[in-house]
Amino acid sequence: MSQLKPAKYTIIKQYxxxxxESGQWLEHSKVPSENELTEQFSVSRMTARRALQELTEQGxxxxxxxxxxxxxxxxxxSSLLEIRNISDEIQDRGHQHHAExxxxxxxxxxxxxxxxxxxxPGDKAHFSSVLHFExxxxxxxxxxxxxxxxxxxxxxxxxxxxxxxxxxxxxxPLTEATHEVEAILAEQxxxxxxxxxxxxxxxxxxxxxxxKQGVVSVAILTSPGNKYRLGSHLIF
Amino acid sequence: MSQLKPAKYTIIKQYxxxxxESGQWLEHSKVPSENELTEQFSVSRMTARRALQELTEQGxxxxxxxxxxxxxxxxxxSSLLEIRNISDEIQDRGHQHHAExxxxxxxxxxxxxxxxxxxxPGDKAHFSSVLHFExxxxxxxxxxxxxxxxxxxxxxxxxxxxxxxxxxxxxxPLTEATHEVEAILAEQxxxxxxxxxxxxxxxxxxxxxxxKQGVVSVAILTSPGNKYRLGSHLIF
DNA sequence: AGAATAAACTTGTATATACAATCTCATTTT
DNA sequence: AAAATGAGATTGTATATACAAGTTTATTCT
Numbered sequence: 462m463s464q465l466k467p468a469k470y471t472i473i474k475q476y477x478x479x480x481x482e483s484g485q486w487l488e489h490s491k492v493p494s495e496n497e498l499t500e501q502f503s504v505s506r507m508t509a510r511r512a513l514q515e516l517t518e519q520g521x522x523x524x525x526x527x528x529x530x531x532x533x534x535x536x537x538x539s540s541l542l543e544i545r546n547i548s549d550e551i552q553d554r555g556h557q558h559h560a561e562x563x564x565x566x567x568x569x570x571x572x573x574x575x576x577x578x579x580x581x582p583g584d585k586a587h588f589s590s591v592l593h594f595e596x597x598x599x600x601x602x603x604x605x606x607x608x609x610x611x612x613x614x615x616x617x618x619x620x621x622x623x624x625x626x627x628x629x630x631x632x633x634p635l636t637e638a639t640h641e642v643e644a645i646l647a648e649q650x651x652x653x654x655x656x657x658x659x660x661x662x663x664x665x666x667x668x669x670x671x672x673k674q675g676v677v678s679v680a681i682l683t684s685p686g687n688k689y690r691l692g693s694h695l696i697f
Numbered sequence: 698m699s700q701l702k703p704a705k706y707t708i709i710k711q712y713x714x715x716x717x718e719s720g721q722w723l724e725h726s727k728v729p730s731e732n733e734l735t736e737q738f739s740v741s742r743m744t745a746r747r748a749l750q751e752l753t754e755q756g757x758x759x760x761x762x763x764x765x766x767x768x769x770x771x772x773x774x775s776s777l778l779e780i781r782n783i784s785d786e787i788q789d790r791g792h793q794h795h796a797e798x799x800x801x802x803x804x805x806x807x808x809x810x811x812x813x814x815x816x817x818p819g820d821k822a823h824f825s826s827v828l829h830f831e832x833x834x835x836x837x838x839x840x841x842x843x844x845x846x847x848x849x850x851x852x853x854x855x856x857x858x859x860x861x862x863x864x865x866x867x868x869x870p871l872t873e874a875t876h877e878v879e880a881i882l883a884e885q886x887x888x889x890x891x892x893x894x895x896x897x898x899x900x901x902x903x904x905x906x907x908x909k910q911g912v913v914s915v916a917i918l919t920s921p922g923n924k925y926r927l928g929s930h931l932i933f
Numbered sequence: 934a935g936a937a938t939a940a941a942c943t944t945g946t947a948t949a950t951a952c953a954a955t956c957t958c959a960t961t962t963t
Numbered sequence: 964a965a966a967a968t969g970a971g972a973t974t975g976t977a978t979a980t981a982c983a984a985g986t987t988t989a990t991t992c993t
Contacts, residue, residue: 468945468946468947469946469947470946470947494972494973494974495973495974496972496973504947504948505947505948505949506948506949506950507947507948507949508946508947508948510974510975511946511947513974518754524973524974524975525955525956525973525974526954526956526973526974526975527954527955527956527957527972527973527974528955528956528957528972528973528974529956529972529973529974530973530974704975704976704977705976705977706976706977730942730943730944731943731944732942732943740977740978741977741978741979742978742979742980743977743978743979744976744977744978746944746945747976747977749944760943760944761943761944761985761986762944762945762984762986763942763943763944763984763985763986763987764943764944764985764986764987765942765943765944765986766943766944
């Protein structure tokens with residue numbers, strides 16, 4: 462049935478995908494708003510919204526409340542990561558063996574801590590797209606790193622070479638720890654980060670490699686008592 | 698704001714997650730329907746639906762039209778894959794090197810074809826969770842492999858050891874090719890498969906390792922003209 | 934008893950509406 | 964000129980409703 466009479470929101474999704482794939486809608490360009498799609502396809506706003514919403518969840522689009530919906534970069538759409546070698550600082554911490562251990566162990570956080578792990582071109586890692594949390598502490602991070610304030614940055618600015626990873630330990634509350642991470646990102650002219658769609662214990666991570674060099678960074682803001690299974694996501 | 702006054706659907710999601718994590722709602726058990734949650738939380742059906750929907754997309758729940766919503770298995774919730782060696786038949790096709798090539802190339806399908814790739818314990822592979830399609834031909838498969846008919850099977854039966862992968866080539870229409878895949882699954886007592894949430898060119902794959910041995914199988918039903926980038930998803 | 938039918942339940946799609954929250958941009962005030 | 968205000972646009976959340984599609988269960992008929 463769905464083949465003979467596809468759902469309306471599917472038609473809208475296909476329309477948008479064709480526009481993007483054909484190159485008519487370039488990266489970072491604004492796509493029609495919910496109201497515009499509503500008129501264009503003669504559907505309700507909720508139907509148009511569903512199309513945009515699902516494409517956003519799939520990484521093709523980026524939405525920002527108040528601003529609009531934009532075409533994501535191809536990097537963020539692709540799941541093929543071309544990272545080959547571990548960053549220097551990780552290697553310094555005990556060569557590849559230590560890095561493997563770091564990646565495969567379950568990280569149990571007992572104090573409020575901000576972890577920023579950035580991989581630069583040449584790093585060898587593979588990211589799975591699911592993060593497991595024992596609560597939803599990462600929501601804070603998502604709101605910070607996919608902050609609307611950042612949208613005009615990664616939509617307009619050029620991307621810079623990322624620096625080696627950083628480990629931050631802070632006693633400050635979540636917000637301050639987040640600011641600390643953001644400060645380092647700003648200090649290093651890093652205007653991209655992972656968007657962590659976080660709502661429940663089982664979280665999905667949307668990769669956002671807003672970088673021309675294929676740089677990927679993972680930023681996780683933790684809180685006491687949380688457990689993170691980084692091991693299932695970072696495979697060196 | 699969302700911290701001080703969380704969204705209603707978030708509250709419902711947290712409620713369900715707590716039930717599952719605390720063990721009160723076991724695997725395969727039925728969760729409250731949309732109408733029941735509507736009454737219980739005094740919200741509209743769409744709000745309750747959104748909670749169930751998002752948890753389903755995150756892999757915690759499985760929904761079946763007409764039947765209900767069920768708790769997914771822990772295996773399907775976990776992203777930690779314990780697969781170590783490539784299956785025999787893949788190795789026969791040219792050892793690891795060929796397997797790498799098979800995994801990393803872009804598969805362009807020119808005829809209707811059903812591909813069933815099953816990996817058994819000891820196989821070494823890592824699955825990314827995003828599949829790229831050039832249209833939404835895989836929707837058919839999703840509906841077949843997450844067919845309600847299969848729900849009572851993987852909810853009740855024991856899981857069997859999976860066999861090596863199979864490649865099927867068929868001129869039959871989509872439905873017949875699907876039946877062909879299903880027949881082989883049944884013949885080998887395979888009652889688990891990947892659930893492919895397929896709607897648009899950029900698809901997300903929910904892993905459903907309904908197997909005690911950590912077996913993972915990937916089943917893709919293709920149609921002429923489609924292109925699949927398996928390479929970004931299977932890394933040996 | 935078995936088969937066909939019908940009713941009830943559950944999820945899927947779609948519309949219409951309302952208000953909140955956020956951002957943009959023009960206007961006004963200082 | 965700079966800051967504050969306000970209107971408009973856009974996305975986020977929520978409700979109410981309707982019908983479609985698939986499943987389950989009970990009922991009725993043979």
